[in-house]
Amino acid sequence: MTEIAPQVYSIRQGKTKVPGVDVSKQMVDGETLVTVPTVVEVNSSNLTISNPAVNTTALTINGKSVPIGQAITFSVEGNLQGRYLLEAYAVSSEGQDIGGQVRLNIG
Numbered sequence: 001m002t003e004i005a006p007q008v009y010s011i012r013q014g015k016t017k018v019p020g021v022d023v024s025k026q027m028v029d030g031e032t033l034v035t036v037p038t039v040v041e042v043n044s045s046n047l048t049i050s051n052p053a054v055n056t057t058a059l060t061i062n063g064k065s066v067p068i069g070q071a072i073t074f075s076v077e078g079n080l081q082g083r084y085l086l087e088a089y090a091v092s093s094e095g096q097d098i099g100g101q102v103r104l105n106i107g
Contacts, residue, residue, distance in 0.1 A: 007062045008103040016077045018051075021088045021100040022061040024070040028094065032069025037090040039074045042101065047078045047086075054090060072099075078106040 011017040023033070037052040055071040072088040084106065089099025 004101045004103070005062070008105060010105045010107065011076075011078065013079050013081060013106055014077070016075050017104070018073055018075050019086075019102050019104070020055065020059050020061045020066070021072040021102050022059075022064065022066045022070070023072065023098045023100050024066055026096070026098045026100075027070060027092060031092050031094050031096075033072065033090040033098065034069075034093050035091040037072040037074070037088050039072070039076075039086060039088045042085040042087050044082070044084060046080045046082070047076055047084060047104075049074055049076050049086070051075045052088065076104060078104075081106050 009019045033054040039049050039052045052074040059066045084104045087101045092098050
């Protein structure tokens with residue numbers, strides 16, 4: 001199941017941002033992401049996406065502490081103003097395809 005993250009990330013044209021997608025609500029106790037995540041643009045192909053990874057330290061996303069192995073991070077850069085929707089997903093230790101969508105504004 002893919003959920004849209006509540007946060008909206010914003011960056012300036014030509015800058016790089018490292019968003020985090022919290023997928024912990026989709027997991028059972030002790031479950032973690034175990035594959036290198038895939039991150040794709042849903043509504044365009046204008047962005048440069050690199051370095052997809054599973055968090056190796058606890059992260060704070062949208063004011064919530066997300067445990068190790070339960071968030072997806074990546075770098076994103078864009079040179080065209082607009083609103084974008086990205087999807088990030090990976091396979092968990094329980095064999096589930098787990099992911100989330102995040103919104104990005106470039107201005």
